Amino acid sequence: MKISIVTISYNQGKFLEESILSVLRQKSNDVEYIVVDDCSSDNSRDIIMKYKKRIDHIIFNKKNIGAAASLNTGFQKATGDILGYINSDDFFLDTALKQAKETFIKYKNLDLIYGNGFIVDEKGFVKKLFISKDYSQKRLELNQTLIFQQGTFFTKNIFDGTTGFNTKNKRTWDFELFVNMV
Secondary structure: OOEEEEEEEOOOHHHHHHHHHHHHOOOOOOEEEEEEEOOOOOOHHHHHHHOHHHOOEEEEOOOOOOHHHHHHHHHHHOOOOEEEEEEOOOOOOOOHHHHHHHHHHHOOOOOEEEOOEEEEOOOOOEEEEEOOOOOOHHHHHOOOOOOOHHHEEEEHHHHHOOOOOOOOOOOOHHHHHHHHHO
8 A cells, every 4th residue: 555645835944844854754655746846936946956866756846936826736646545645844743754654554444544643842952742622514514523634644536536635725735634524
């Protein structure tokens, strides 16, 4: 079972290397890694090229198209059974992908999983634990559904059944996709 991870970046050179390394040091086989740079003007390109031999697909957008469109571009290249993404100013813990893969193997009927994570400051110090809340229509209506995006993974089948990330939604495009999947 292969996992495809997309990292999107726009002028995040300050954090990008740690994000890339957090994917590359995963203790899971069969990881396809896709990096999409959304026309950064900082040192992001140099950082990405430093790891080009270990990244399966690198896409440099010719103009800034936004996060949702960049994710759609990255996921068009994805061939994994499981999909996930991480923004360039975030990182995975070392066994995140292994745990996601094991969960999908154990619970074959699941199409979307999400977990908890840590909120850290610019120096990497943990500020707080983010606890995802169970999804329900009622919680959604009350604006009480919290999902830790960095700890969210879904099957390619369920993603392919959507129209992808809504590029017109500039604020909650990821959450909108998750709602469309359930």
